[in-house]
Each structure stands twice: as structure tokens, then as C-alpha cells.
Amino acid sequence: MTDQTDLRLTPQRMAVLEVLRAAHDHPTAAEVYEQVRRTSPRIGSATVYRTLALLVSTGQALELSLGGGAAARYDANTCRHDHAVCEGCGRAVDLDHPVPDGMMAEIARRSGFAITGYDLQFRGICPDCQAQGAGSIRVGGPASPQ
């Protein structure tokens, strides 16, 4: 778990961070790996997974679990924001929405929890999928669990 000791900024880590920063579509670890490979063909998947975990633990990326058995997705946009997930194509778009203030305090009071944060995602059908698959959802069917 890499203590708070050294922490080197290696070419591999830079490559991963670069790819993640460039991607605005909440890629999975596998997708990041795929992409990083194009510029660093010798990188291993373990390194990508390790680096993503490192970025998350140092607050430079967010890990999203967008429901279902879907793989975790990563987001270089570390400002608090929520997502709308399309049940047709699996895409997730960012939402910038005012969070009901006082809600967390209320939850904390009622549950006795020390609330540290929350995750909110909306489910629905994106405009694209509404347009084409008017009747039959999940035509091209990504978004499928494992």
C-alpha cells in the first residue's frame, strides 16, 4: 500500500494520468489500459490498475461504481459531481447539480452515521438511445454486466 514515503512520478504513471485527463467519458480500467498501450505498448495491466488505485487514493481521480455488475469507471474530474447513466448504451454523463443542502446533516442525525460523502446516479435513457431504439432498448448492448 505504498506508505507515505517516496512515490515516484514514473513515465507509466504519467501516461495513465494523461490518458485519464484526456478522456471525458469515464473509461473503465480496461479502456484506460487499451488507450495507454498505444503510447506505451510495454505497460502491463497491473501497472494501470495500480496506478488508477493510486490516483484515487491520492485524490487525483474518482472511482465510480455505476451500478449493475459493470466494471468500475474512472474520472479525472475530481470536483464533486453526479452522473446520469444510460441504461441503453451504458454511457455516463456528468451532472452539475446543486445538492440539497442540509440533507446530509439530516441523514446523519437520523442514522447516527458520521457521513463522509455520498454517491448519486440517475438511471435513464440518453437522447441518442431515445432517438434510435424508441421501442427496443439495448440494441447494441454494451452496458451489460460482466
Added chain:
Amino acid sequence: MTDQTDLRLTPQRMAVLEVLRAAHDHPTAAEVYEQVRRTSPRIGSATVYRTLALLVSTGQALELSLGGGAAARYDANTCRHDHAVCEGCGRAVDLDHPVPDGMMAEIARRSGFAITGYDLQFRGICPDCQAQGAGSIRVGGPASPQ
């Protein structure tokens, strides 16, 4: 995906539903399996997984993805409700909270999505874990991913 045809209420399915109804702690599929085994030792895990998926698809149970790489959890309480998940012990407690009305409409308007629902979970430390692990979280460390 089991058309809308027959759909039998077999002893196995009854057993799974019974266990899920009796459990109020959002068990994972593996935990349901474990439990069902006590009364139906010959049941297979595939049947449990299939039945849980069936219950979810017929609206008799909810499937929760409480973040991280944790396994899916199931909930026989199908009334809309949210959860507070303890980052110490992994437990999830039910929350009955008034959902900010008009929020979904607003999200729908801004994103163009046809919103069908949402998932909201709060993260925090439960009263128990606050009491004992005052300083060091995740001592006994369940809640760990796969």
C-alpha cells in the same frame, strides 16, 4: 431471459424468496445461498443467482451496488429507499428520506435523459464503528472488494 410465459413457483424459488424476506441486512447472493442451503441443502448456487435475478426483474427485490468492488446486495424491501453504507464494517442501513421532488425533472430537462430512477447511497461510519475504532478505521476489514 424467461419470457412472460410460464414462470413456476418452485420450492427453490420459494426458499430463496423466504430467506430474502427474512433477512433485513441486505445480504449478498453468496450469503443468501449460504442461508438457503440450511433448509434446502441440495440447491445449487446457479439457482440462487438465477432466482435473485428473476426476483429483481419482476420487481420483487432490489439489487444494490453499494460501491467499490463489493458484491451486489439484495433487498426484499422494494419500496424506494436509500442506504447509508459503513466504510468500516460494510453494513448498509435503510434510509427513509423525502427525495427532493422536482430534482429528477430538473435533471431530465438539463441532460435530455428520460430518467427512470436513481440510486443514492451515503458513505460514512456507523455508530458501532465510531465507538470502537475511533482512530483506526477498517480494523476487522470486511467490506473489502472481491
Added chain:
DNA sequence: AGTGATACTGAGATTCGTTCTCAAATGACG
């Protein structure tokens, strides 16, 4: 440069939750 300590990498094996496969069992109904 040389030396040792420490951090990092990558290939492949491993883990583990979940789904798939398919032959056998079950149940509905005439």
C-alpha cells in the same frame, strides 16, 4: 562510478463473483 536500499514494473498466475452449458429432473395437461 560503486554500492546498497527502496520503489516500481510487467508477465503470468490466482482469486472470486457471476454466468453459462447441458443432461437430468420436474411439473402441467391432455
Added chain:
DNA sequence: CGTCATTTGAGAACGAATCTCAGTATCACT
């Protein structure tokens, strides 16, 4: 009963994520 569709269970297969470990890179100090 006989037929036919559904369901079951054992085990194989799958896939995401993690672990192992020998080899490599980088650092600190000489």
C-alpha cells in the same frame, strides 16, 4: 401414462481485479 416446456444442479467458463515475484529503475551516499 406421454409429451413438452420449464427448471434444476454440477461443473466449466468467464472476466475484473489482485497478487507474486524476479527483474529494473531510481535514489542516497560515498
